[in-house]
Amino acid sequence: MNSLFKSSYRAFTNIALIKYWGKRHEDLFLPLTSSLSLTLDAFYTDTTVEFKPNAKADVFILDGVQQGVELTQKVSQFVDLFRETAGMNMPVTVTSINHVPTAAGLASSASAFAALASACNGALGLGLDNRALSIYARQGSGSATRSLFGGFVVWHKGEGEDSQSSYAEAIDDAEWDIGMLVVIINQQQKKISSRVGMAHTRDTSPFYAMWPSEVEKDLAAIIPAIEAHDFETVGEIAEHNAMKMHASILASNPSFTYFEPDSLVAMAIVKELREQGIACYVTMDAGPNVKVIGRLSEMDQIIARFKHDFKADQLIVAKPGSAPIELKA
C-alpha cells in the first residue's frame, strides 16, 4: 500500500554485453552508439520517494545516511524532471538502499536512477511506461536507461538531438541457460570514472574513430544470437566488444587501463576454462572487476576453478534480473 505522493521501487543493475562508451551530446546525455545489456538479479537498489508539501527542502538518505549538498542536488535535479512533468514543486525525500557490495566497484548508478525514476513515476501517479521512464533515467546515468527492463535490453542511441528517440527496450527475457559470475577485484589504484574515461578516450584515442562502426557490427550480430539462445556466439561477440572498448582506452594519450593484475588473472582463468571445454567469456567495464558470462548450468564448475585464485566472497553469481518491481509497504 502506497500513501499519496509516496512510492517504493526496486531496480536491478545491468552489465553491458555491447558497451556504451562515449556520449555524442553531453547536456542531453545522448550516447554515441546504441548498446545492449543483461539485467542482473544480484545487485539492486531499493528506493522510496515521498513528496512532502510541508517540507522545507529535498532530502536524500542513502544507506541510512543523509547525504550532503552535492549528491542531494544531483537527486533534486533528477527529480525536477518529474516535478516539471507533473507541474508541481513539492520537496521530496528520497531514501535509497544499495544492495551492491561496496567493494564491488559495480555501477550502482544504473539501478539507482532506474529505481528513482520508477518511484517518482509511482509517487506522482504519472502513469509513464518503462520506455518513457528509460528516457528519464538516461538523464541521471546513461547505463540506468537499460535498467528499466529485464533480461537482454537494447538502448537505442536515437537520432540527432532528439532526446525522446534514445530509449531502452527489452529484446529477450533471458530465461535460458545464461548468467554471470562477477569476480570482485580489489582496487589497487585510483579509479578513473567512466565519465572521465569516456571523454579522454573519445578525445585522444586514435582507435576510437572505429568504435561506433564496431558497435554497429557487434549489435547486428549479437541480437540474432540472443534470439537463437546461441550462448557461445553471444559470449564471443560480447568478449570481443569489451576488449575493443578496453583497447580503445589503452590507446588513449596518455594511455591508461582499467585492468589490474588480478583482472588479468581472472581473464587467464576464463581462457583456461574454455580450453577445458567450459564455454565462458569475459566482459569488463570502467573498473577492474571481471564479469564472466557463463551457462548457469556450468557455474559450479566455473566457480570451483576461480576459488583456486580468489576468495569465496569475491565471487558472486548473478542470474538475469527483471524490470523494476514495486515494493509494497
Place this chain on the structure above:
Amino acid sequence: MNSLFKSSYRAFTNIALIKYWGKRHEDLFLPLTSSLSLTLDAFYTDTTVEFKPNAKADVFILDGVQQGVELTQKVSQFVDLFRETAGMNMPVTVTSINHVPTAAGLASSASAFAALASACNGALGLGLDNRALSIYARQGSGSATRSLFGGFVVWHKGEGEDSQSSYAEAIDDAEWDIGMLVVIINQQQKKISSRVGMAHTRDTSPFYAMWPSEVEKDLAAIIPAIEAHDFETVGEIAEHNAMKMHASILASNPSFTYFEPDSLVAMAIVKELREQGIACYVTMDAGPNVKVIGRLSEMDQIIARFKHDFKADQLIVAKPGSAPIELKA
C-alpha cells in the same frame, strides 16, 4: 687476429620505440611500417663464424650446446645468403653465446642475426657495409635489421617488393641522458611468438587498419624530438606507440594480450614516478617484460622505487649500445 674464413662479432639487441608489428610480405620479410629503436649495451650475442672447406655439414653451437636439425637449418639458410653472394658453398660452423638472461624473454634474435651477418661478412671478406648487412639481417629476424647500428636507428620499410629498399640507418648516437631499465617479468602463461601474434593481429584486429598511419605520425614526431634530445617528448611518443600496438593486439579476435599481472604493476610504478616528477615511460614488446625509458641520471631513483615490488635480479639497466664490434681472437 682472424684466420682465413673465420670471424667473430658481438652485436647488441635493440628495443623499438616505434614498433615493428606486422609484415607486408612474409617471404621477403618486408615490414608493413618503418620502425625506430634504441640499441642497448646490456644484451648482446657473441658469434664466431668459420667456413671449413673439409667439413661435411653445417654446425651450430649455441651457448656451448650443439643444436638440432631445426635451428641448424635456420642458420644454414641464413648463411646461404652470404655463400651465394660469395659464390661458394663451404660448410660453416657457427658458435654463438647469448648474453641475454634466459628468463628475460628479450628478443635475442635481433642480436643473434646481426652478429651472424657481421661475422659471415667478415669471414668471407665480402666488405659489405652495415646498411647492406641490415638487409641480410632482416631476412633472419625483422628486428635484427636495426641491430647493425648503434644508438637510435630507423628501419625503413622500403618500397613495394624491393628487398634492397628496406634497410636500417642510424639517426643519433644516443650519447646523451637516456637509457632503459629492463624489468624482467616471469612468464606465467604460454608465450605467443611475435610472428604468430603479428599475423593474428593483422588478420583479426579491426584497429590494426589504423596502425600504419599511427606509426607514420609517431615516426615523424619522434625523429625531431630525438635530434633535439627532448627526452620527455621521445618518452611520451614511445609509450603511446607501444600502447597502441598492445591495444591493436587486445582488439584481436579472439582477443589476447602480452600483459601479465606484474607488467601492470610495473606500468603503475612508472605512472607513480611521473607523478613524483621523475619522467620515465613504458615500452613493451611481444612478451610480459616492461622496459622503462628513463634518464640515466635518474636511474638510481627509478630502480630504488622498483625494488619495492621487484627483486634486484629482475632489474637490469641498459645504456645505449653500439653497432656490432669485431672480436679479436
